[in-house]
Amino acid sequence: MLRALYLHKLHKKLGARFRPYGGWLLPLLYESILSEHMYVRISAAVFDLSYLGRIEVRGKGHRRFLSRHLTRSVERLPEGKCICALLLTEEGTIFADCMVYVLRGRCTVSVNPLNTEKVYRRLAGDAPDGVDVRDISEKWLCISVQGRRSAPILQHLTDMDLSLLRTGFACEAFCVGGHEAVIARTGYSGEDGFEVLVPPDGAYSLFDSLLQVGTHQHLVPAGTGARFSLRLEACFPLYGKEIDEETDPLEAGLERFVDWENDFVGKAGLLKRKEDGAKRTLTPLKIDGPRIAREDDAVFFRGELVGRVARGTFSPVMKQPIATAFLHPDLNRAGTTVEVAIRGKRYPAVVARKPFYFVKR
Secondary structure, X not given: OOEEOOOHHHHHHOOOEEEEEXXXXXEEXXXXXXXXXXXXXXXXXXXXXXXXXXXEEEEOOHHXXXXXXXXXXXXXXXXXXXXXXXXXXXXXXXXXXXXXXXXXXXXXXXXXXXXXXXXXXXXXXXXXXXXXXXXXXXXXXXXXXXXXXXXXXXXXXOOOOHHHHOOOOEEEEEEEOOEEEXXXXXXXXXXXXXXXXXXXXXXXXXXXXXXXXXHHHOEEEOOHHHHXXXXXXXXXXXXXXXXXXXXXXXXXXXXXXXXXXXXXXXXXHHHHHHXXXXXXXXXXXXXXXXXXXXXXXXXXXXXEEEEEEEEEEEEOOOOEEEEEEEEOHHHOOOOOEEEEEEOOEEEEEEEOOOOOOOOOO
């Protein structure tokens, strides 16, 4: 049975159309994916990300313990930072991707809903005496504001100077709209943005207040349709599509999230894969044609099958279909021309530079 978001009734009242994802019934769109996507690129939009899993790790030595499971160490990070990291299998493939908030006396790990239970079981099952691992997904919800005007819009609801979070991937615990909250200046849209962790009793007022401010500041509610298309434009891989337990960070282009000096689970397996050399790599494609490539569509180079599409969408900014596909590393060069078979017809495509779209903060 699908789970409904805590704010499901509010989303329904706002006219959301829903679709299932990761065991949840989520807003797909309110007006249209295209318009919500462009609001983020031009102004701002608010997303309900409460379906993401949140796991809290605290206690003596909790950072050292957590760092052993992450490809990046949090042991020496100052409080108020958050980082993207990976958990690997012993073989060096991607067990899960996550965002880690480093707070006073604890770390909060945010994961894809597909991975919440297995990440919790792994951490809780390996935790030493004195380290407490808890699933706090129902105690803290996540509301995200993404877009160029996200900072001035959110600033209306807090006394804290958000310019103090100038650096991307910074977080602080303080009050928003009269409720205790954790705000991180981060997101997967390719724009400036914030993710706000707030208790359930503060979620409705936060979301509603953002919409009220947004009537004068050009902010709209947005669904998973826009979130996923924004994410693809910014070339952030999605678990279950581009990354999974059959894919390693090298193939997915995520070596930047691997700290080779850190001693983490799966390091030996990943080192062996690095020595052997990647046989495929996640490659961005711009498609010349009207059709959107779908998962597993075939990719050809000089008439030969060379790979499969991982994910595709229409890019509102570039005004053409874009996709990612796993191809041989030799083909992952900007300007290389290939063909993508979509619904029985081959369309020309060109390898693009990563990301398709990004704004330097």
